[in-house]
Amino acid sequence: MPRAMPTGKGKKGTINRLIKMVCKQHPLGVFTVLFFVVVMAFSTFGAPIFVGLVTECIEQGIQGLITEAEFWARMTEYLIIMGVVYGLGVIGAVIANIAMSVVTQDFLAEIRMAMFEHMETLPIRYFDTHKRGDIMSIYTNDIDTLRQIVRESLPGVFQTGVIVSALFIIMLCLSIYLTLVVLAAAVAILIAAKRIGRRSSKYFRKQQEKLGVVEGHIEEAINGLKVIKVFSHEEKSEYDFSILNDALSEDGIKANTAGNMLTPVIINIGNILYVILAITGALFVVFKVPNISILPGYKVGVPMIVTFLMMARMFSNNVNNLSQQLSMIFLGSAGASRAFDLLDEKSETDDGYVTLVNIKYKRDGSFVETVEETGFFAWKHPHKDGSLTYTELEGDILLSHVDFAYNPGHRILHDVTIFARPGEKIAFVGATGAGKTTITNLINRFYDIEDGKIRYDGININKIKKSSLRRSLSVVLQDTNLFTGTVMDNIRYGKLTASDEEVIKAAKIANAYDFIMRLPDGFNTMLSGDGANLSQGQRQLINIARAAVANVPVMILDEATSSIDTRTELLVQKGMDQIMMNRTTFVIAHRLSTVQNSNAIVVLDHGKIIERGTHNELIEKKGVYYQLYTGAFELE
């Protein structure tokens, strides 16, 4: 069953924008395509004209109206011209096709890169509000649609347009009556095609929907097959399936009948046209109806009928093609407009001007900026009066009276004030949705606060360039996203310039070294498909090593240990403990055991801080933390 066509209409002007874009980026290519398409088009209807001339010549020859020499001279002339016209047509087609391929592929690469490049600049909000599958579908389905439009439909419309109008004029030149017959048949074909097409697309859409349901059921049943077996639920499941399956087939028959019908009906109406044309022609001849044509001097006879028969085929085929290509463009404009929507998304803005620079310490304890990688950093702060100040990077974070809402009106955080002095460990505890992760999203400015202030080493983070701010923080997320590549590459992601030794050292700190060495190729083991060949715990260890190699003073750990077996959990825990040493750390904890030694534990509930203190203080207080600790509450 054909892939689902993108549904819905595109925005107005999408196709115009697409055409403008292609023309602007590839003027030469587009010109080449257009030029040779015209050449190609003209050669295609060269054929019937010459066949007509040849047959006329033969007839005259047979009837003795022309001499043998004349006959052969004309014959050779026709055949040579025919050869040349055909040759030009073939060459034109090859060049046009190649040019189309080149333009299309260049354009697709450009737009794909433009989309990707632009996507990388988009704020996290975009990714939080769009489904991953939807974003991916722009890169796969919608790009395919663009290919279809640029490579096939647009040139197709142009080519068939040229052919149809030229044929029309030629036919009018020969005989207006016969042209009318052809025109009537072409209209009939168009109407039939349209009706069948509408019916088929209606049922194909239905079929596609039902297929989706059936496939969903299949997926669910097979993924849950072991449960089905355990519950001896096979018969029920088969019964449910057969009902859906039967419903699918009902629409399937309708859709495919219509789909199958299109070609035979068009061809056969073409055949009928062929017959009617021949009969009409014959009647004209027999009843000696005077011919009316734009060019005078043509009379309806056998040669003209032969020519017309060939042209009629061509005309009806092209009219049909034209209508199909136009509807492809119409359908495809939805896909194209989604691609443009991505390009039109607003990029993340950055007004920051304070940057992070490497510094070198002198003997007296003062420091200077340097381009070397020293492992020491300072904030470079230009002021309005043109002066520059430097502040050492220490990792002092202060959130004061922060309010935040993902969507205006739905406040997620209320008046949150938290401070972390350099080297301190601050833990966030609370139920899902309490706002723990949200706070970390604010510190690295994935989202901007509504009210209040966040200061980093005393500097308002709005003044810090986002790239500098993020480089100064290391984050270990709950989702262990790894990239296709070696283990070494994945850890080095934290610091691209890290040497192999640094990577290995980081792996050791993160407690990942031992298991990596047991992998088939050690650090050179290829990870694929999001590190699927590793266990959840092992992926988390690589994640931690990646953060460790970055070696920055502030860490955010969104810990994920719930699905890890006990032994690996211990390793992960140790790894985390090691990289937290001497760093300012924000920990989001699911298991309270991991946060007991924090300098402060912040208990959040519905975006408000409800308790704060050290472990012992909070236990003594016998509040929410105490209840969580004793297991009276569930942390879900």
Add this chain to the structure above:
Amino acid sequence: MFKNFKLILHSLREHKVYAILTPVLMILESACECALPIIMARFISLIQDYQQTETIDFVQFSIQAGIFISVAIVSLIAGFLGSKTSAKASVGLAQNLRLDVFKKIESFSFANIDRFSTSSLVTRLTTDVTNTFMTFNIGIRVVVKAPLMLVFSTVLSFVMGGRMAWIFIAVIPLVCLAFFLMIKYATRIFNRVFKRYDKLNESIQENVAAIRVVKNFVRENYEVKKMARATDDVRDDFKKAEIIVSFASPMMSLSINLVNILVCGIGAWIAYESGGVEINVPQLSSLLTYGVQILMALLMVTIILGMLSMSLESMRRICEVLREESTIKNPKNPVMQLKNGAVQFNRVTFKYSEKAKRNALDEINLDIKSGQYIGIIGSTGSGKTSLINLISRLYDISTGELIVGGHSVDRYDLRTLRDNVAVVLQKNVLFSGTIAENLRWGDLNATDDELLAAAKIAQADEFIQQFPEKYNTYIEQGGTNVSGGQRQRLCIARALLKKPKILILDDSTSAVDTKTDALIRKALKTQLPETTKIVIAQRTSSICDADQIIVMDNGHIDQIGTHEELLKTNKIYQEVYHTQNKASQQEGGGI
């Protein structure tokens, strides 16, 4: 290959009529289509004669015109009906095939499922069936039509054109060869390119998924550079492949043109020399039509061959499933009743497949009395799950003896056995449907009160009552709209509704907090005293009050004893206990 065809066509069943009718209609359609040019030639000669003689036999004229138009109409009707029958045949085939494969898969044992993997089974039942359907739908028409058109057109060309038809015979093989080579070459390149293209999209997907990592490490530019390289590679590959394909349609027209020029040239010569006797103008024009028809038919043949070769692999994969026999079957004269919940393992060994080098379980001796509460602990891969899977005969033991409720496990009717041995699997799933529907999997006829009772034991009632729709709350596919802990509790309740004699929980409370975990255990103990309860756990706290605790290690039983005994004597148990209680004192805190 033909065996596969046969097996797949077996699923046609009641739609066989359409599958036979379609080719018949296609024969009719192609015969008509091929007859048209020859009739046309005769018709035009009539006019030609008229032009020369100025007399016409109107009866003859009308008859010819009548034949002419009726052939075209018959062709239209045949084509129209053929579309219908082929759609019915192919959709019917797909429908039956899907059901057959689905039924077959449902009959699979765990070992069969493992052998295929679930994702591969899904592909076979979706993509592969769809591919087969599409090939059949087009194939059933074209397979007959294209060769027939080829033969008819060639024969008629000889009838009409005489020796001129040799032009076609000379050109056809050349075109065939060229197309064959081109398709072969292009498919090879395209296969390679599409793999790269998939990789490119995978890496975009990876990037979208990991966007937080990218942004956190400020690696946007790095990713863009990486992507630019990959995009350029794909672009260049696609260009190469498409440039080759660019020659395809011009080549097609080149050969048509060549045929046209040859037919015109040679035809003109023959016609002139013979004074229009051997061949005349109308015949010449029909010959041109046959030339196009022959080449089109050839093109169709090549296309269908290409499609067929692509779907052959799909058919093979479907047949693989259809031929697979379930490794576990109901015994003859099965035992239809399970007396009690006692389980006895006598020197049981087990391996997942005969080829496996290592036994998954070795020398297992166990004696579980009806109503006992058993805990199993051990690291990942130690054989805990393998052990409990044998009890409800999800897998067959390799050697030894396994007695459940007084009979060897393979003598029971499978349904009886599995209704009495309820397993809450580690990788458990809920199905789309309401909570009540999901719970009733355990017992289709359970009353609302029974649902409530089971949910209460599993500590699920409390949160279910908090949902606005309570027991009618709709669970999304994969159970994504309830939390992990809630899902686990629903799964336990579902198993409880079976009122089993043996209840097995395979790490089924890992996402449940310790307090609730303790409440579930307590409820199981007090409310199901008769039921044998076997609990696999990661945490010692979950099983410390069991009657017996089995410590598994590396496929064998390391030791069996109570919590106190093991704490004194078993090294593995001690290690697990101490790490958990040092790192997470609070987790024992609730008990």
